Amino acid sequence: MARRNNRRQFLVNTGVLGLGSIGSGSLMTAFSQQVNVPNVVPELQEKPALLGGKPVLSRSWPSWPMVHKSDEDAIMEVLRAGRWYRNRSVEEFEERYAELNSARFCIATSSGTTALFTSLGALGIGPGDEVIVPPFTFMATVTVVLLHYALPVFVDSDLETFLMDPKKLEAAITPRTKAIIPVHIGGNVANLDEILAVAERHKIPVVGDACQAHLAEWRGKSAGSWGTTGCYSFQLSKNLCSGEGGAILTNDEAIADACFAFHNCYRKRPKAAPTADFSFGRNGNFRMTEFQGALLLSQMEGIRERADLRSDNAAYLTKLLSEIPGISPARQYPQCTRNAYHLFMFRYDPAEFSDLPRNRFVNALRAEGVPCSPGYSPLNKEKFLLDALRSEPYLRVYGREVIDAWLQKNECPENDKLCEHSVWFYQNVLLTDHQTMDKIALAINKIKKHAGDLRKG
Numbered sequence: 001m002a003r004r005n006n007r008r009q010f011l012v013n014t015g016v017l018g019l020g021s022i023g024s025g026s027l028m029t030a031f032s033q034q035v036n037v038p039n040v041v042p043e044l045q046e047k048p049a050l051l052g053g054k055p056v057l058s059r060s061w062p063s064w065p066m067v068h069k070s071d072e073d074a075i076m077e078v079l080r081a082g083r084w085y086r087n088r089s090v091e092e093f094e095e096r097y098a099e100l101n102s103a104r105f106c107i108a109t110s111s112g113t114t115a116l117f118t119s120l121g122a123l124g125i126g127p128g129d130e131v132i133v134p135p136f137t138f139m140a141t142v143t144v145v146l147l148h149y150a151l152p153v154f155v156d157s158d159l160e161t162f163l164m165d166p167k168k169l170e171a172a173i174t175p176r177t178k179a180i181i182p183v184h185i186g187g188n189v190a191n192l193d194e195i196l197a198v199a200e201r202h203k204i205p206v207v208g209d210a211c212q213a214h215l216a217e218w219r220g221k222s223a224g225s226w227g228t229t230g231c232y233s234f235q236l237s238k239n240l241c242s243g244e245g246g247a248i249l250t251n252d253e254a255i256a257d258a259c260f261a262f263h264n265c266y267r268k269r270p271k272a273a274p275t276a277d278f279s280f281g282r283n284g285n286f287r288m289t290e291f292q293g294a295l296l297l298s299q300m301e302g303i304r305e306r307a308d309l310r311s312d313n314a315a316y317l318t319k320l321l322s323e324i325p326g327i328s329p330a331r332q333y334p335q336c337t338r339n340a341y342h343l344f345m346f347r348y349d350p351a352e353f354s355d356l357p358r359n360r361f362v363n364a365l366r367a368e369g370v371p372c373s374p375g376y377s378p379l380n381k382e383k384f385l386l387d388a389l390r391s392e393p394y395l396r397v398y399g400r401e402v403i404d405a406w407l408q409k410n411e412c413p414e415n416d417k418l419c420e421h422s423v424w425f426y427q428n429v430l431l432t433d434h435q436t437m438d439k440i441a442l443a444i445n446k447i448k449k450h451a452g453d454l455r456k457g
């Protein structure tokens with residue numbers, strides 16, 4: 001709104017408005033003046049904040065987590081009742097979360113990592129198996145594969161969407177492939193149509209990593225409700241949080257029973273089918289506590305409204321940033337009917353910013369008052385992963401030849417490019433208003449205008 005008002009004000013000041021009948025030549029002039037408006041915005045003339053100028057934005061950002069009296073009451077109720085161990089708060093949360101996502105079953109876990117770990121455990125995945133993962137994700141997507149001594153196989157990213165390139169999936173499948181983990185990174189939904197079609201052809205289970213995708217939808221259905229399981233995280237930074245916590249969604253009763261047994265000392269789910277029986281044997285304690293359950297129930301208040309606000313601001317910001325040459329917001333598939341916008345991700349092209357390096361751009365934008373991050377580094381090349389694969393237990397299971405061959409073909413060139421160019425804003429930046437989105441665009445335009453000085457300075 002502010003931007004439109006400024007523009008209108010400008011047009012009034014220059015006498016473009018209210019002239020009544022003007023010839024088409026004047027209209028052209030009016031139009032080009034309108035396009036050039038950013039150049040007369042005084043803030044654009046200012047010195048960049050990184051070089052000592054005044055920042056474009058001075059506002060404080062919505063704090064995260066959001067804490068209300070109801071959260072306090074929920075925690076105190078559990079505390080005083082001495083009901084600290086898996087009980088009715090966790091069970092009610094499971095029911096409500098399944099309902100929210102139109103999934104048949106929900107199993108709450110201690111974290112997103114243990115939700116993924118449990119899904120793979122319940123599927124009986126172990127040493128010698130391969131699990132397909134994308135490289136543009138948080139390390140936990142791969143950590144859980146390593147915890148089962150399985151081999152992660154990377155499918156390169158698609159630059160436009162930041163997601164696993166579905167066209168490259170089938171070529172990565174071997175007779176040893178036992179699961180595919182598509183990640184809905186930033187809340188943008190991976191191409192489930194194509195991934196599930198390939199998975200079905202090869203009879204491979206799909207464990208969705210929806211840890212950043214609360215309320216995200218594919219074809220109007222919750223992203224985590226597709227595939228064999230969908231896994232969520234309630235870690236502090238996530239769009240729904242309880243410090244730590246996780247959940248598995250599934251529509252398959254046998255999988256729900258198996259996940260429950262794996263996460264809870266081989267016990268039967270209270271409502272398990274009489275036929276429930278497992279053969280994987282391995283299990284553990286990956287339970288959610290009552291404190292987390294109660295806190296999540298109260299934190300769910302307003303979750304849809306917050307999601308709507310993020311979507312509205314993200315759509316507006318996408319439009320603004322798409323007009324800036326060198327800034328390319330992550331594209332979403334048309335079947336992604338709701339993006340969770342845990343992250344607002346875009347690619348930054350230094351060539352359009354006088355070769356100002358990406359990290360310098362990020363620092364300049366932070367200095368203008370916009371919190372942002374350069375995003376992930378290539379996961380397939382991380383030290384922890386290479387260390388694990390070269391560790392004694394891995395060499396014992398796979399042999400040096402298999403591990404060396406893996407290291408040889410471990411290339412994701414598109415993802416390398418993506419990691420060099422990505423920038424993102426966190427979800428709380430989107431819990432604001434259009435005026436703030438205008439200012440973010442203005443801050444980027446300001447950096448662009450002074451990019452040469454910033455590069456030198």
Ligand SMILES: *Cc1c(COP(=O)(O)O)cnc(C)c1O
Binds near residue numbers: 114137138183234
């Ligand atoms: C947060 C996250 C996880 C792990 O969740 P935790 O609750 O932190 O264990 C896994 N995958 C992705 C993509 C995440 O963002």
